[in-house]
Structure formats: structure tokens, C-alpha cells
Amino acid sequence: MSVDIAIRKTLRSDERHFELDVTIASQQRRIVLFGPSGSGKSLTLRAVAGLLTPDAGHVLIDDRVLYDSTSRVDLPTRVRDVAYVYQDYALFPHLTVAQNIGFGLDRGWLNPGRRRRDARVQRWIDSLELGNIADSYPSRISGGQRQRVALARALATEPRIVVLDEPFAALDPALRGRMRAELLALQARHDLQLMVITHDPADVDALDGHTFEIRDGRVVGAPGGPGSWDDARLS
Amino acid sequence: MLVGAIWVPLALTLKVALWATAINLVLGVAVAFGLSRWRSPAREVVDSILTLPLVLPPTVLGYYLLVLLGRRGVFGAWLDRLGIELVFTWQGAVIASTLVAFPLVQKAARAAFEAVDPQLESAARVLGLREAAVFFRVSLPLAARGITAGALLAFARALGEFGATLMIAGNLPGRTQTLSVAIYAAVQAGDDGTAGLMVAVTSVTCVIALLLAGWLAPDHLRRSRP
Numbered sequence: 138m139s140v141d142i143a144i145r146k147t148l149r150s151d152e153r154h155f156e157l158d159v160t161i162a163s164q165q166r167r168i169v170l171f172g173p174s175g176s177g178k179s180l181t182l183r184a185v186a187g188l189l190t191p192d193a194g195h196v197l198i199d200d201r202v203l204y205d206s207t208s209r210v211d212l213p214t215r216v217r218d219v220a221y222v223y224q225d226y227a228l229f230p231h232l233t234v235a236q237n238i239g240f241g242l243d244r245g246w247l248n249p250g251r252r253r254r255d256a257r258v259q260r261w262i263d264s265l266e267l268g269n270i271a272d273s274y275p276s277r278i279s280g281g282q283r284q285r286v287a288l289a290r291a292l293a294t295e296p297r298i299v300v301l302d303e304p305f306a307a308l309d310p311a312l313r314g315r316m317r318a319e320l321l322a323l324q325a326r327h328d329l330q331l332m333v334i335t336h337d338p339a340d341v342d343a344l345d346g347h348t349f350e351i352r353d354g355r356v357v358g359a360p361g362g363p364g365s366w367d368d369a370r371l372s
Numbered sequence: 373m374l375v376g377a378i379w380v381p382l383a384l385t386l387k388v389a390l391w392a393t394a395i396n397l398v399l400g401v402a403v404a405f406g407l408s409r410w411r412s413p414a415r416e417v418v419d420s421i422l423t424l425p426l427v428l429p430p431t432v433l434g435y436y437l438l439v440l441l442g443r444r445g446v447f448g449a450w451l452d453r454l455g456i457e458l459v460f461t462w463q464g465a466v467i468a469s470t471l472v473a474f475p476l477v478q479k480a481a482r483a484a485f486e487a488v489d490p491q492l493e494s495a496a497r498v499l500g501l502r503e504a505a506v507f508f509r510v511s512l513p514l515a516a517r518g519i520t521a522g523a524l525l526a527f528a529r530a531l532g533e534f535g536a537t538l539m540i541a542g543n544l545p546g547r548t549q550t551l552s553v554a555i556y557a558a559v560q561a562g563d564d565g566t567a568g569l570m571v572a573v574t575s576v577t578c579v580i581a582l583l584l585a586g587w588l589a590p591d592h593l594r595r596s597r598p
Contacts, residue, residue, distance in 0.1 A: 186498055214497040227495040231513045241499030246508045294499060 139164050140298070140332065144184050144194035144204075157181070157191075157354040167324065167346030170334040177354040178334040182300045185332070186221045187214035198298050198330070215244075220291035222301040226283045228275035234286050235262065235271040241294040261289040265323075281312050288323065298330040305340055317343040377566050380546055381554040382573060388462060388537075388550060389530035392469035393477075396526050399470075400477030401519055405507065407478075408485040419482075426475040433471055434539025441467070441540065460542045465550060468536035473526035480522025484515035517588055524585035528578045 142161040148154070157177045161168065170178045183189035185196055187203065190211060196204040198219070203212050228237050232248060239249040239258040249255070251272070262271050265285040270278050275286065284304065291299055304320065305313045317340065324331055333344055341348055349356050403422065407415060425433055441458045442448045451458065458464040488511050496506045512519075534552040541548035543557060551574050558567035 188494055188498070214494075215500045215502060217498075219498065221495065221498045223491060223495065225491075227489070227491045229492060229495075229510060240496070240509075241501075244500045244502070244505060246505050248509045248513070290499070 139197070139199060140168060140330070141195070141197040142181070142185065144181065144191040144196065146180065146184070146189065146191045148180075155354060159351065159354065159356055161349055161356065163347045165347040166328070166330055167344060168332045169341055169344050169346040169348040170332070170351055171336070171338075171341050171348055172334075172351035173336055176351045178351050179302055180354075181351070182221070182302055182332070182334060185217075185298070185300055186219045187212060187217050188221075201297070218294075218297040220294060220296035220299045222284075222287050222291050222299065222304055224303040225307055226275075226287035228283060228286055228290070230275055233272050233274055234267055234278065234282075237275065237286055238262065238267075238289045238293055240290055257293060261293050265289050280308050281316060284308065284316055285319075288320070292323075292327065292329070298332060300332045300334075302334055303336070304333060305335070305337065313339075314343070320344075377554075378570055378573060381549050381551045381570070384462060384465075384546075384548075385531060385550040385552075385574075388465045388469055388533075389527050391466045392473055392530040392533075393523055393527045395466070395470045396474055396477040397519070397523055400474055400522070400526075401481045401512075404478045404481035405485050405511070408482050422478055423475045425472050430468075430472060430533070430535025430537075431539055434468060434536035437464075437468060437471070437536065437540045459540055460544060460548060462541065462548055465533075465537045465541035465548055468540050469530035469533045472533050472536055473529040476526040476529055477519070477522045480525070481515065481519045484518025484522075485511060487518070488514045521585045521588040524581050524588065528581035528585070531574065531578055531581070 140161060140163050142159065144157065144159055146157040148157070155177070157180050159177060159181050161170070161181070170181060172178055180189060184191050185198075185203070191204065191206070193206040194204070195202065195206065201218075202208070202210050203217050203219070204210060229240065232240065233251060235254055235258055236249045236251065238261050239255050242255055242257060243249060249258075254271075262268055265288065267282065267285060267289065270282055275283060278286070284307075288299075301320075305316055308316055320331075321344070323329065331346070333340070333346070335341065335344075350358055407419060438445065438459065440446050440448065441451065441464070443452055443457075443459065448459070458467060492510055492514070493506050496510045497503075501509065532552055533550070534556070537548075537550060538553055538556075541550075543549050543553050545554070545557075549557065551570055555567050555570045555574070558564075558570065
């Protein structure tokens with residue numbers, strides 16, 4: 138159970154020159170990347186999922202090489218077994234909740250039917266209490282429900298790691314606390330490897346994971362272990 | 373009598389327009405998807421060339437088709453050896469209508485594909501789909517409304533095709549005489565009754581197609597987003 142990431146990437150555009158040089162190594166099940174927006178957290182997640190190709194470095198999840206510039210390994214996104222939960226969830230608007238959850242279970246050219254429901258889909262619907270909205274479209278459900286659907290869709294494919302991009306930012310504050318607790322409970326129940334990025338110190342406190350602070354494309358300071366975050370911030 | 377005089381060209385017109393629309397749905401959508409993903413400065417040049425049928429006089433297009441597909445044409449001689457004849461056939465009329473209406477499908481489809489949120493396509497890749505599956509399960513369904521609107525416009529355009537059709541398919545009653553060509557022939561022959569009725573039928577059919585296209589246009593029935 139390990140995450141070993143070391144990536145470098147230079148991004149150039151007319152108005153911006155950005156250097157990403159991030160090293161993250163952890164044996165823990167909950168990794169938190171903390172930092173302001175634009176610091177390179179999302180780029181790091183995209184590199185893990187294979188949506189961004191680094192200039193150099195490596196990405197290993199549980200000793201499986203997803204990317205390595207020296208041995209020229211660069212697995213395509215679809216075989217990485219990385220689940221990605223987007224900040225605004227990226228649910229497919231043309232599919233129902235149940236179809237969204239089952240999306241990654243059949244990788245052919247057709248979307249899952251509206252009538253037939255896979256037993257695995259049903260399990261996730263029951264597990265996350267989505268039964269009464271299973272046939273609804275994403276535009277008709279609440280923010281908290283959307284997040285649960287996004288999690289169920291990600292977890293249904295049984296990924297090795299779940300990366301979450303600001304999972305609580307789109308929720309109203311009252312809901313945030315509940316969804317944090319739900320995520321932790323879900324992790325405990327399914328023994329998930331999580332990597333969460335956030336700009337919110339409250340998330341860092343609540344998630345209490347192996348925390349890396351990222352600024353201007355670099356990891357700053359010593360990583361804080363679980364429970365050490367408060368001390369690190371005070372010092 | 374009158375019914376037969378209208379029904380034969382109407383049936384031929386519908387057959388030609390449906391074929392032209394079907395071909396454009398495949399061709400126009402494929403080209404549009406390719407263009408929407410192609411990152412090259414040449415893209416807009418290709419797009420302009422593909423838009424030419426919209427602005428060139430149909431007679432010019434018809435002339436090009438004759439030069440290319442006629443028996444002594446570049447491809448015509450080759451087609452002739454295969455036993456395929458396009459000049460003065462209804463299949464020739466299909467090619468004329470397809471060419472003239474192509475930009476309408478291509479432009480609508482390209483706009484629709486470019487409006488699809490790239491994040492949704494990424495999400496499908498992360499969930500394990502190959503590119504072809506991403507196209508059929510995410511990009512195409514999300515662009516379907518815009519493509520359908522473009523196809524209906526193309527159908528309406530094909531219904532009224534005159535110039536290019538006359539050049540390549542001619543005016544053979546019962547074989548290549550579509551409604552718009554038949555109207556011209558009827559007016560030339562001084563048969564105002566038949567011409568008037570055919571004009572009315574053509575107008576009503578086109579209005580129905582345009583109403584459907586307008587109803588399906590993304591501005592009116594935007595897919596509700598979270």
C-alpha cells in the first residue's frame with residue numbers, strides 16, 4: 138500500500154509560466170494535498186490519472202508503474218485503475234443516476250440501459266442510499282446527492298486509488314461536515330486508498346491524513362502526518 | 373391526374389432528400405468530429421473549403437460534379453468501367469443534394485461537439501473507456517440535439533435543391549425530375565395549376581422541417597445542466 142509520485146512539468150502559455158516539481162511518497166491510506174488554487178494540486182492529480190503527461194519523473198501506485206520517464210512507461214488513462222472525482226462531479230447529464238454509477242462497468246460502445254440494472258450498481262445504490270433518485274437525471278438531484286453519485290460511479294470500478302479534486306468546495310457549509318464524515322466512513326468500510334486535494338484548512342483537519350502542502354508547484358515544509366497538522370501549522 | 377403529376381416528383385424528391393441527409397449524417401458528423409479535435413492552423417482553411425457549397429452558385433457545383441463524374445470526367449471514366457452511372461440518374465441527384473447540404477450538417481455538428489464539456493470525456497476515459505466508446509457514449513449523445521437540428525436544415529435544403537441537380541441529373545420526368553425541377557418545367561409549359569400546387573406542397577414540407585429544426589436548436593431546448 139504505497140503512493141510514490143515524483144513529477145516535473147513545465148507549462149507555458151502567453152501569460153503564464155508554471156513549473157510543477159512535486160514529490161509525494163506515502164504509505165498511508167489518506168493523503169491530502171493542501172494549498173491555494175493554482176498551486177499545482179490539480180495538475181498533480183491529472184498526472185496520476187494520466188490526463189496530463191509530465192516532462193519527467195514517475196508515478197507508482199502500490200508498486201505498479203503508471204508512469205516512468207526513464208523506462209518510458211506511460212499507461213493510458215483507461216487502464217490506470219485510478220478513479221477521479223471531479224470538483225463539480227462531472228456526472229453525465231444524459232444518463233440517470235443508476236446509469237452513471239454503472240458507466241465504467243461495461244466498457245463497450247453502448248451505455249447501460251435504463252431498465253436493466255447490474256447487481257453491483259444496485260449494491261452501490263443501497264450502500265449510499267440513492268434508491269429514491271436512482272432513475273433521476275443529475276440536473277434534478279441535490280449537491281450532496283451528486284457527490285454520492287460521483288463517489289459511487291468512481292468506486293464501482295474498484296480502483297486502486299481514488300483521487301478527489303476539492304470534493305467539498307461545491308457544497309454549502311452545512312452539508313460539508315456531513316459529507317466529510319461520509320467519505321471517512323466509506324473509506325473505512327471499503328479500505329480505500331484516497332488522495333484528496335483541498336484549499337480548505339477545515340478539510341485538512343477533518344480528513345487528518347498524510348498532508349503535503351503545495352505552493353507554486355512545489356511541496357513546502359515537512360509533510361504532516363495524521364494528527365500533526367495542528368502542530369505544523371502552529372510552528 | 374394532378375395527384376399523379378405531384379406525387380411522382382414529390383416521392384422522388386423525398387427519396388433524394390432522405391438519402392442525401394442520411395449520407396450527410398455520417399459524413400458531416402465524422403468530418404465535424406475530426407475538425408473539432410484537430411489542433412492545427414490548417415483547420416480553418418479546411419473548414420472554409422468545406423463551407424464553399426454554401427456560397428457557390430449551385431450551377432457551379434453542378435458543373436464541378438459533371439467535370440468529375442461525367443463519362444469523360446476524372447472519376448467518371450473510372451466509374452463507367454465499374455458500370456456505375458451517375459449523370460442523369462436519381463443517384464446523381466442524391467450526390468448534388470448531399471454536396472449542397474453538407475456544410476449545414478458539418479457546421480452544426482462541429483458547434484455541437486465543441487460545446488461538449490471536455491471534462492465529461494475525460495471522466496469517461498478515467499472510467500476505462502476507449503476513444504471510440506467515449507465518442508458513442510458521451511460525445512455523440514451530448515451533441516445529438518445540435519446534429520439533428522443541422523440534419524433537418526440539410527433535409528430542407530435538399531428538398532429545394534435545383535441548380536446542381538438540374539446540371540447533373542437533368543429533367544427526366546419520373547426518373548430525375550424532382551419537385552423544384554418539375555415546378556420549373558410546369559411554369560415553362562404554362563401549367564400554372566400544377567406549378568402552384570407543387571409550390572404549396574414544397575413550401576409546407578420545408579416549413580415543417582424548419583419548425584422541427586428550430587424546436588431542436590440548442591437555444592430553445594437547452595439540456596438542463598447541474
